[in-house]
Amino acid sequence: MRPFDYVEPETLDEALALLAEDQDDTLVLAGGTSLVVLMKQDLLRPVRVVGLRKLAQLRAVASGDKGLMIGALATHGMLARASDVRGFAPALAETFAAVATVRIREQATVGGNLVHADPSQDPPVTLLALDATAVAMSKARARRIPLAELFVDVFETSLEPDELLLRVELPPLPQGARVTYKKFLPNTVDDYATVSVAAVVATDADGRCTHARIALGGAGPVPLRAREAERSLIGRRLDDRSISEAAALAAAATDPIADLRGSAAYKRAMSGVWTGRALREIA
């Protein structure tokens, strides 16, 4: 690894000041599971690394009337175990538990995960389906970013170099909403998903769909929402026909690349199959 200078700010203000003064050659270290690998492989060459470990307030997780708040430094392991997370949506806790291995889950943070912007990761998919908003801050301003607008391209976000992701916020779920996360793993259990699907639905007393969110991972350059598929379900019963139509629309919304996990056509087809399975589970 190339030499670099390391700084550990004691306060958020100090961290934001460091990011403001040197925007080109400074990178932020949260858990480090991605940053350290990319530095070892010489793909990232920061002159200075700002370590966040002393900013304990960014580790907080809380739930209440306004929904669920997850601090950027909460680790995947913490979130998989947190009663606030499981109480909000068991599928969200299971999403964090589905990431990689126990070692990665104990070290890697949700903020680092989101900022890394790997389209095959698990948490962004379920967080998208739960209408998450990212809250970022720079020395000059605070900013709320709907999660879908955080992801710009593979490994690229809309954060400015002087901005720090502080937390994600999830609004309360509609009454009676059901949530699921499906990860298609044809190779090994610690692999990245070939494709993954998170779905949230709510229905009225007649069984007609009043709320639908479908998000996909591994299916394009960014984790994506299948908005046409969502719209197609509103006002309908969640039966074989409406689910098959939504699954086809979700597959059509994907833009996968061919890689060692399959061809683009295969991943598109699997996006439809797993969207159908997700919706049937919570119909």
Next chain:
Amino acid sequence: MSEHRIRFTLNGAPIERVVLAERLLVDLLREDLGKTGTKDGCSVGVCGLCTVQVDGAPMSACLLLATQIDGAAITTVEGLAGADGPSALQDAFIAEGGFQCGICTSGQLVAAAALLRASPDATAAEVTDWMMGNLCRCTGYYGIARAIAAARRP
């Protein structure tokens, strides 16, 4: 490039060292502190050979900067045995044939010891999930699974 004074405990003993910012924990342990039980395998956090416990939680020493463990309690395989010999878990690995070539064994032991402490009543499925990230190319895993199950019994 910058230098940092870090303090931590290693298998219960207090350690104080000045490290470069880019020093990895796995190199600090093996090269500076002579604790070569922790192996460096894939170097990208996948294989589990370098598993250590950081405040009881298993992590990859190849993915941690030494500065990140300032203030922490680190346990390596050298810390598992007691004054009177191998731990029950280590004895079980021997009795059940939980290793062949041995390269993955310290990581397997450190990961399994963390599990037995965090969830002494872990089910077989939970053991499998927890140990999934510690790869072994010899045993087929059955001996390792038997050893952990045996050590779990009171």
